[in-house]
Amino acid sequence: MWTTFLTTIKVNLREKSNLLWLFIFPILMASLFWGMFSGLTNRQIQAQNFAVVHDSNWSTVAGADSLVNALAGKNTNGTKLIRPTTVSSVSAAKKRVQAGHDSGYLFVNDVGSFGIAISDDLYNEFTNNMSSSTASITVSSLRSIITQFNHSQTTLKTLAASHPTASTQGQTQTRQQAQLQIQAQLERYIAASTASAKLSYTRNRSLTNFAPDQFARYYYALLGMVSMMSMSFAITSISTAQANLSAVGARRSIAPLPKWRQFSAILLASWLTSFLSLVVSFCYIRFVCNIAVGGREPLAILALLIASFTATAFGLLIGAIPRLSRGAKTGISTAIACFGALFAGLYGSFAMSLSDSISRNIPTFDLFNPVKQVSNLFYDLLYYDSLQPFMTTVGILLITGAICMTLAISLMRRRSYANL
Amino acid sequence: MSTQANTHVNTDENTGEKTRTAHDAIFVDNLVKHYGTMLALDHFNLHVHQGEIFGLLGPNGSGKTTAINCILALLSHESGTVSVFGRPMTPTSYDLKRKIGMVPQNVAVFNELTVRENIDFFCSLYIPKNRDRKALVDDAIAFVGLEEFSHYRPAKLSGGLLRRLNIACGIVHKPELILFDEPTVAVDPQSRNAILEGIQHLRDEGATILYTSHYMEEVEQICTRIMIMDHGRQIAQGTANQLKDMIDMGERITVDTLDLDAQTLHTMQALPFVAQADFNGKELKIACRHGNRNLADILDILHASGTNFGHLSSQPPTLNDVFLELTGKALRD
Numbered sequence: 212m213w214t215t216f217l218t219t220i221k222v223n224l225r226e227k228s229n230l231l232w233l234f235i236f237p238i239l240m241a242s243l244f245w246g247m248f249s250g251l252t253n254r255q256i257q258a259q260n261f262a263v264v265h266d267s268n269w270s271t272v273a274g275a276d277s278l279v280n281a282l283a284g285k286n287t288n289g290t291k292l293i294r295p296t297t298v299s300s301v302s303a304a305k306k307r308v309q310a311g312h313d314s315g316y317l318f319v320n321d322v323g324s325f326g327i328a329i330s331d332d333l334y335n336e337f338t339n340n341m342s343s344s345t346a347s348i349t350v351s352s353l354r355s356i357i358t359q360f361n362h363s364q365t366t367l368k369t370l371a372a373s374h375p376t377a378s379t380q381g382q383t384q385t386r387q388q389a390q391l392q393i394q395a396q397l398e399r400y401i402a403a404s405t406a407s408a409k410l411s412y413t414r415n416r417s418l419t420n421f422a423p424d425q426f427a428r429y430y431y432a433l434l435g436m437v438s439m440m441s442m443s444f445a446i447t448s449i450s451t452a453q454a455n456l457s458a459v460g461a462r463r464s465i466a467p468l469p470k471w472r473q474f475s476a477i478l479l480a481s482w483l484t485s486f487l488s489l490v491v492s493f494c495y496i497r498f499v500c501n502i503a504v505g506g507r508e509p510l511a512i513l514a515l516l517i518a519s520f521t522a523t524a525f526g527l528l529i530g531a532i533p534r535l536s537r538g539a540k541t542g543i544s545t546a547i548a549c550f551g552a553l554f555a556g557l558y559g560s561f562a563m564s565l566s567d568s569i570s571r572n573i574p575t576f577d578l579f580n581p582v583k584q585v586s587n588l589f590y591d592l593l594y595y596d597s598l599q600p601f602m603t604t605v606g607i608l609l610i611t612g613a614i615c616m617t618l619a620i621s622l623m624r625r626r627s628y629a630n631l
Numbered sequence: 632m633s634t635q636a637n638t639h640v641n642t643d644e645n646t647g648e649k650t651r652t653a654h655d656a657i658f659v660d661n662l663v664k665h666y667g668t669m670l671a672l673d674h675f676n677l678h679v680h681q682g683e684i685f686g687l688l689g690p691n692g693s694g695k696t697t698a699i700n701c702i703l704a705l706l707s708h709e710s711g712t713v714s715v716f717g718r719p720m721t722p723t724s725y726d727l728k729r730k731i732g733m734v735p736q737n738v739a740v741f742n743e744l745t746v747r748e749n750i751d752f753f754c755s756l757y758i759p760k761n762r763d764r765k766a767l768v769d770d771a772i773a774f775v776g777l778e779e780f781s782h783y784r785p786a787k788l789s790g791g792l793l794r795r796l797n798i799a800c801g802i803v804h805k806p807e808l809i810l811f812d813e814p815t816v817a818v819d820p821q822s823r824n825a826i827l828e829g830i831q832h833l834r835d836e837g838a839t840i841l842y843t844s845h846y847m848e849e850v851e852q853i854c855t856r857i858m859i860m861d862h863g864r865q866i867a868q869g870t871a872n873q874l875k876d877m878i879d880m881g882e883r884i885t886v887d888t889l890d891l892d893a894q895t896l897h898t899m900q901a902l903p904f905v906a907q908a909d910f911n912g913k914e915l916k917i918a919c920r921h922g923n924r925n926l927a928d929i930l931d932i933l934h935a936s937g938t939n940f941g942h943l944s945s946q947p948p949t950l951n952d953v954f955l956e957l958t959g960k961a962l963r964d
Contacts, residue, residue, distance in 0.1 A: 212759075213759075214751075214752060214759070215756075218741075218744070218748070218752045218755075221743065222741055225743035225744075451741070458738070458739035459740065459741065461705060461735060462735060462739040464705055465703045465705060465728060465733050466728060466757060467725035467726070467757060468756045628707065629666070629706070629707055630666060630706075
């Protein structure tokens with residue numbers, strides 16, 4: 212039995228298609244995700260050289276200098292969006308831009324609103340590569356801040372004009388005094404809220420132990436798919452142990468090693484190799500792609516053990532089906548993995564929305580999707596403080612595995628056949 | 632036609648039942664096996680004595696492989712008995728299985744394992760302890776002459792070497808009974824000769840061998856007794872000579888001559904032992920029935936008619952003639 216166990220592991224690990232699909236493919240997929248998602252999560256704002264036009268219009272805007280200082284990161288330790296150079300006129304600013312010294316310029320127009328002009332190069336970068344350029348993010352931020360500044364300024368001016376006492380808590384004052392109050396109000400506002408170019412009125416509060424990661428679900432779905440693909444280990448192994456499935460199986464069946472011992476060795480070896488392939492994928496996802504599991508790595512390993520058990524049980528069941536070629540069985544296992552991965556959300560935001568919709572509206576469907584259940588194992592670990600959801604998912608997978616195992620044993624318990 | 636030329640089955644005078652003798656390695660009695668509605672084995676009987684090489688011949692689909700799989704308890708059967716070394720053979724007869732080796736028709740090895748690993752694995756199904764296996768594996772590798780290929784994987788072996796690996800996996804545990812199911816299919820003459828010599832060597836070491844093949848000459852060369860089966864039942868059994876005696880065919884005489892006249896040809900065709908005589912202007916071909924003086928009588932007629940002739944040859948009937956006469960010349964699947 213020991214030799215059968217070792218030989219099964221050896222055969223599983225030497226089969227080229229197993230190596231490709233269960234060890235290399237998951238790493239390639241995870242790398243692909245990493246390349247796609249890390250670009251979105253790790254993108255940093257890059258400060259741009261900007262000219263600031265200090266002409267006659269400039270002084271009409273209350274808080275203009277404070278805004279520029281904030282954008283340059285001078286007032287606070289916030290994010291630096293621009294490296295400003297003061298010029299006296301728009302034409303001077305344009306010359307600097309044309310000479311390539313600056314990427315654009317900030318100015319105040321005739322009606323007292325802030326404006327932003329950018330170079331052709333920056334414009335092209337912004338329009339052609341909007342989602343991936345760091346410079347385009349800087350431009351977007353500048354536009355957003357200036358739009359918001361103009362809006363605030365307009366609101367306060369309107370307020371001062373219509374309710375001169377609004378900003379002085381009921382004290383009577385002249386229009387000039389009111390404008391000074393507005394300017395002071397704006398400067399305080401800018402100093403307080405543009406510290407990091409984040410003009411936000413909300414505050415982040417985490418409701419879970421671990422910071423949510425919107426992209427982690429894709430990696431979890433990938434682990435779910437890989438776990439179901441790893442059932443091919445069991446399919447391959449059981450095909451070579453049944454007299455009605457292969458010539459090698461017939462040869463093994465006439466040997467004096469009892470069937471239950473061969474079956475036990477195959478089960479353990481297939482489970483181990485399946486687990487091994489998942490551990491490799493998990494380690495890559497966890498430590499190279501840096502996808503967290505809520506600081507619960509030991510439980511994640513337990514999850515891999517459960518997932519590989521269920522996959523092996525599935526594999527034994529499919530592998531034991533008589534009168535189907537090994538290729539057809541491998542095809543069935545791939546179909547289960549790929550189809551299940553669709554409803555687990557692996558194939559993009561549409562699939563993820565579909566998966567969420569199914570979970571909300573027909574949760575029973577998820578019970579029959581082992582890929583979804585395996586991805587849930589890790590989701591449960593990351594998002595829930597309690598272990599109860601995790602244990603529920605473990606229970607579902609164990610019951611599924613037990614049912615498959617029972618059916619597989621009933622198919623394999625025959626010792627002689629009507630046909631070979 | 633069904634002939635039992637050399638039976639070793641005792642029949643109980645009171646009950647009429649056949650009983651196995653002490654020296655039967657395989658005893659199959661009245662085995663019936665259907666595949667759906669198709670009758671695969673029709674009251675099939677087989678008795679293989681210990682220490683002999685028994686040849687099982689039959690056209691494709693005659694039931695040879697089915698019979699072997701029933702003997703090995705891989706296939707279920709509707710009625711009849713199968714005993715090996717005097718004990719009933721069942722799927723859980725592990726003590727009996729330990730004594731049996733099987734070389735299947737298709738090469739049955741793991742492509743992911745080397746030659747040595749394959750042989751060791753199949754040996755481990757019979758002999759669990761690693762240290763007990765090493766010498767056996769070495770012996771098996773040497774027996775089939777695969778020493779220099781022991782670290783090769785099957786994909787790198789030629790057809791002949793693969794067949795030899797297939798044999799090594801079946802005999803590595805030194806079985807007392809070995810079933811060879813067409814082991815020389817698609818093998819070159821050198822490899823075939825080596826395989827046949829190896830099988831005889833196994834017999835000399837005490838093994839009993841059941842050998843199936845389509846190649847009449849190799850069966851004739853190595854088998855002590857031969858059974859021809861068709862349509863799932865035995866149609867003839869005996870030694871090669873006994874089988875040849877069963878058919879109504881004697882020697883084939885060929886005479887090279889240019890001046891045979893019609894009268895002489897007619898005289899020959901009228902002879903009672905001549906089944907057929909044909910002359911094509913260069914060669915006279917005569918198919919004879921059994922007889923002790925066939926050639927002498929033909930020569931007498933040639934001399935009497937003054938016919939000049941050159942080369943003359945006489946060929947006794949072959950096993951192939953027996954096979955074709957007993958199983959017919961119609962093509963099989």
